[in-house]
Amino acid sequence: MKNGKKGLSRRDFLKVTATTAAAVATGATAASAAPVKKPQARQGEVVIQFGLYGFWEIPAEGGPETPGQQAMQAFLDAHPNVKLEQIDFNIWDAGALLTGIAGGTAPAYYMSGVISGWSTAGTLASFKQGLFADITSLYQQYNIDAELSEFAANVNRAKIQTPEGNFYGLPFEIAIGNGIAFRKDLVEAAGFSPTVDWTWEDVRQIAAALTGEFVKGIAMQPWGLGWALTAEGVGGNNLLSVVPAPSTGWNWQRDYESHMGTIVMAVERFRAMMYDDESILTDVTSNDSVANDSLYNRTAAMATIPGQFLTRTGIPWPMSIAEEEGVPFDEIIGYLPQPRGVNGHFGQFPSNQPISFSPTLSSEQLEALIQMYVFLELGEGFDLRRRLAFEESGNLQQAFASWPFVRAKQSIDGVDGTPRDAWGALVDTAEYMSGIAAIPESGAFIPAEANQGPTDDAWNDVQSRLTFESGSMDVPSLVKEAQDVWNTQAADFESSVPDDEFKAAAAEYYAALASFWEEKFPDFYEGTFKEWYETVIADALGM
Amino acid sequence: MVVLNSPTDALSDQLKNEPGDEVEIKISRRSRIEKWLFLGPATVFQLSWGWYPMIVAFLLSFTNAALRNRIVFNGFGSYQRMWNDPLTQRAFEVTFTYAAMSIVLTFVIPILVAIFLMEMPPHIMRWMMLLWFLPLSGIANVVLWRYFYNAQIGLFQYIATDILGLEPQRFLNDSNQVLFWLIFPGILLFGPGLIYMAGLQSIPESYYEAAEIEGASFWRKIWTISLPRLRPIIAMLLTFAIIGSLQTFDWPQLMTGGGPGGASRTVVLYMYSIINNARYADATALAIMLFAVIMTITIIFRMLYPEDPDA
Numbered sequence: 001m002k003n004g005k006k007g008l009s010r011r012d013f014l015k016v017t018a019t020t021a022a023a024v025a026t027g028a029t030a031a032s033a034a035p036v037k038k039p040q041a042r043q044g045e046v047v048i049q050f051g052l053y054g055f056w057e058i059p060a061e062g063g064p065e066t067p068g069q070q071a072m073q074a075f076l077d078a079h080p081n082v083k084l085e086q087i088d089f090n091i092w093d094a095g096a097l098l099t100g101i102a103g104g105t106a107p108a109y110y111m112s113g114v115i116s117g118w119s120t121a122g123t124l125a126s127f128k129q130g131l132f133a134d135i136t137s138l139y140q141q142y143n144i145d146a147e148l149s150e151f152a153a154n155v156n157r158a159k160i161q162t163p164e165g166n167f168y169g170l171p172f173e174i175a176i177g178n179g180i181a182f183r184k185d186l187v188e189a190a191g192f193s194p195t196v197d198w199t200w201e202d203v204r205q206i207a208a209a210l211t212g213e214f215v216k217g218i219a220m221q222p223w224g225l226g227w228a229l230t231a232e233g234v235g236g237n238n239l240l241s242v243v244p245a246p247s248t249g250w251n252w253q254r255d256y257e258s259h260m261g262t263i264v265m266a267v268e269r270f271r272a273m274m275y276d277d278e279s280i281l282t283d284v285t286s287n288d289s290v291a292n293d294s295l296y297n298r299t300a301a302m303a304t305i306p307g308q309f310l311t312r313t314g315i316p317w318p319m320s321i322a323e324e325e326g327v328p329f330d331e332i333i334g335y336l337p338q339p340r341g342v343n344g345h346f347g348q349f350p351s352n353q354p355i356s357f358s359p360t361l362s363s364e365q366l367e368a369l370i371q372m373y374v375f376l377e378l379g380e381g382f383d384l385r386r387r388l389a390f391e392e393s394g395n396l397q398q399a400f401a402s403w404p405f406v407r408a409k410q411s412i413d414g415v416d417g418t419p420r421d422a423w424g425a426l427v428d429t430a431e432y433m434s435g436i437a438a439i440p441e442s443g444a445f446i447p448a449e450a451n452q453g454p455t456d457d458a459w460n461d462v463q464s465r466l467t468f469e470s471g472s473m474d475v476p477s478l479v480k481e482a483q484d485v486w487n488t489q490a491a492d493f494e495s496s497v498p499d500d501e502f503k504a505a506a507a508e509y510y511a512a513l514a515s516f517w518e519e520k521f522p523d524f525y526e527g528t529f530k531e532w533y534e535t536v537i538a539d540a541l542g543m
Numbered sequence: 544m545v546v547l548n549s550p551t552d553a554l555s556d557q558l559k560n561e562p563g564d565e566v567e568i569k570i571s572r573r574s575r576i577e578k579w580l581f582l583g584p585a586t587v588f589q590l591s592w593g594w595y596p597m598i599v600a601f602l603l604s605f606t607n608a609a610l611r612n613r614i615v616f617n618g619f620g621s622y623q624r625m626w627n628d629p630l631t632q633r634a635f636e637v638t639f640t641y642a643a644m645s646i647v648l649t650f651v652i653p654i655l656v657a658i659f660l661m662e663m664p665p666h667i668m669r670w671m672m673l674l675w676f677l678p679l680s681g682i683a684n685v686v687l688w689r690y691f692y693n694a695q696i697g698l699f700q701y702i703a704t705d706i707l708g709l710e711p712q713r714f715l716n717d718s719n720q721v722l723f724w725l726i727f728p729g730i731l732l733f734g735p736g737l738i739y740m741a742g743l744q745s746i747p748e749s750y751y752e753a754a755e756i757e758g759a760s761f762w763r764k765i766w767t768i769s770l771p772r773l774r775p776i777i778a779m780l781l782t783f784a785i786i787g788s789l790q791t792f793d794w795p796q797l798m799t800g801g802g803p804g805g806a807s808r809t810v811v812l813y814m815y816s817i818i819n820n821a822r823y824a825d826a827t828a829l830a831i832m833l834f835a836v837i838m839t840i841t842i843i844f845r846m847l848y849p850e851d852p853d854a
Binding site: 015018019094095098101102115129130131216222281283284285299359450451452455457458460461462464465467468469470485488489491492493 | 577580581607609610611612623624627628629630689692693694695696713715716717718721798799800801802803804805808813815816817818819820821822
């Protein structure tokens with residue numbers, strides 16, 4: 001008893017409650033402020049942390065279950081000092097990656113394009129800002145170039161190696177280029193037989209013919225208008241709309257007015273598809289996968305998708321449509337590169353999508369990762385994984401998924417078959433697109449930028465309005481507004497590249513471009529590029 | 544004054560001698576320790592997770608905020624850049640428009656609904672309250688509404704065209720309507736209506752009886768009794784609503800990504816876009832600008848709208 005009263009007094013109860021709550025709050029504060037768990041390695045052990053949604057699988061605790069896990073287990077058996085941990089980190093989240101890299105909590109590897117905007121210049125700039133590990137010595141030590149296909153080694157070389165010779169990435173997935181996948185059976189039934197030389201006018205006619213009550217002719221991402229503009233090389237940050245401006249702080253400007261007629265033509269054609277033909281399936285709420293998903297869901301007969309999606313296995317990739325329909329892949333799915341522009345321009349070149357490594361890794365961790373890459377992507381581990389996938393499914397496409405391979409050897413030990421056996425006529429399209437050869441990129445000539453610049457929001461806003469607003473629109477005014485906004489933004493940025501250095505490098509870059517277009521696409525060169533190069537570019541660079 | 548221990552005899556004598564004066568009572572050492580034990584964790588938490596990041600962000604806004612390279616002092620460069628950026632102005636316009644619409648639609652309407660609900664039979668009121676207590680997953684909510692609004696296959700399009708016989712609607716694809724449609728789900732969720740109902744129930748019935756005797760109409764009673772008595776609650780919730788609506792991010796980001804054409808890109812959404820371009824200094828400068836705007840609006844509101852029900 002206390003103070004003559006039985007049991008707990010109100011004051012005592014409140015004290016106990018408050019003390020308990022304070023203790024819990026203290027614990028929560030301490031836990032939340034605790035250092036992030038770093039891999040706890042025993043003596044000689046190398047612990048590597050993988051993020052979510054990556055490509056290399058960690059063997060299950062009860063033993064490897066999938067072909068990918070079995071291949072990884074084989075690597076771990078050969079390297080018993082290497083331990084893998086899964087962390088709850090989405091490697092496709094750009095913001096999270098930037099924060100993780102800054103804070104030292106990023107997973108071991110990620111696609112460099114996620115934080116670089118998938119461009120070569122952006123990737124180089126990210127390396128210069130210290131967002132990727134320098135793997136030069138390891139790259140040379142393991143002689144990786146000798147194991148790569150010529151395609152993988154040369155396409156977008158600057159995405160893995162700086163002009164100064166530093167390596168910061170490894171080729172991981174070869175993209176043959178962006179194109180349009182379509183239901184070949186439906187297209188042929190409608191009386192069309194498109195070829196690699198098709199145009200956007202052809203696409204419009206086919207899409208209109210295939211549009212029905214429950215099916216749209218073509219599904220596109222919310223920024224699908226960008227495809228049509230890229231075909232012409234105009235708008236956004238496409239070739240003819242980006243001009244060097246060494247007299248400004250940022251060194252670059254947008255110039256949409258010089259080719260306004262082409263922009264207006266492409267926009268009006270797209271809007272005719274949207275609002276007259278009503279043949280495009282897209283929505284502002286859609287994400288990037290809407291096109292591929294719509295093709296799989298049979299709500300669209302065509303879809304704008306990257307080439308590498310074609311050779312991915314499982315739902316909702318196009319290959320699964322053939323499996324569900326029970327017909328050979330190349331009888332039901334067709335794929336062609338994105339159409340050319342009316343001016344002869346071609347905008348969808350093959351690309352290399354490399355992986356890079358966290359700059360906070362130790363040399364031991366980096367070496368283990370390089371060894372892992374060599375085993376799983378270039379060597380025995382690759383053959384093992386693909387052979388097991390084939391044996392499990394009996395499907396050659398499982399063995400030759402994500403073809404073409406980055407490694408030089410395009411066959412698989414223990415699998416009796418070729419890519420053509422797996423993919424049929426698709427191989428012809430892939431070979432055509434990969435044979436176009438990579439266009440020279442600014443990142444390979446112009447020193448990497450250490451500072452960040454304006455976002456693409458100004459153009460994206462206008463592109464979005466041009467896509468989703470019906471009725472009459474003053475396209476030239478809107479496009480000019482996007483140009484002016486971007487240039488206003490750029491005026492407040494300062495490039496890290498000195499003007500003289502920039503001018504010399506840019507001159508070299510545009511000269512390489514001129515040679516490329518003249519050799520590969522002479523009609524575009526003679527009809528459009530040459531005059532632009534000799535007037536606009538020459539003036540800008542004082543040539 | 545809180546008296547934690549019995550006053551001493553000397554103090555008792557002082558109280559007897561000076562009953563009207565404020566007497567400073569000494570708090571024992573034990574009570575002081577208890578006080579800081581209770582306050583300590585919350586204080587540490589607030590300082591470490593509230594004030595420290597804010598101060599660091601403020602300082603970062605004057606640098607280049609390099610992720611891994613050397614951080615360099617940049618003065619007001621980021622502020623100037625964001626001030627000159629046309630998209631910053633647009634983002635603020637969108638934010639103010641969104642906030643104004645949101646407050647009118649999701650703040651004012653629940654007050655009226657709560658008042659009308661109080662007039663309903665008790666069983667109807669209980670059923671309505673049951674509906675509002677149903678759990679709703681946030682992400683599931685967003686996914687559902689994205690489907691509802693889809694201009695081609697969405698439920699609302701079906702209702703508009705097949706049931707109501709209207710022309711096909713653009714919903715979120717229309718830059719003139721997108722903000723309304725983003726706010727619309729909030730109207731249906733009733734918001735703070737339950738808090739208003741609790742406030743209304745605390746008003747003595749005698750006030751309304753007296754007003755009826757004087758011949759006051761229904762609306763007169765609302766205006767002279769209900770709303771003034773709800774003033775403290777309204778003032779508090781409106782402050783939160785103003786701050787919250789000016790910081791809107793999740794629904795525009797998840798539903799439209801700021802589109803179409805930037806028509807739903809709020810300031811915080813633009814900040815997110817800049818952060819994803821690794822322009823941390825610019826993002827923090829924009830955050831400080833937004834903070835200054837919100838603080839100013841909140842102070843003005845508090846000065847213009849006193850909480851006192853009898854004001």
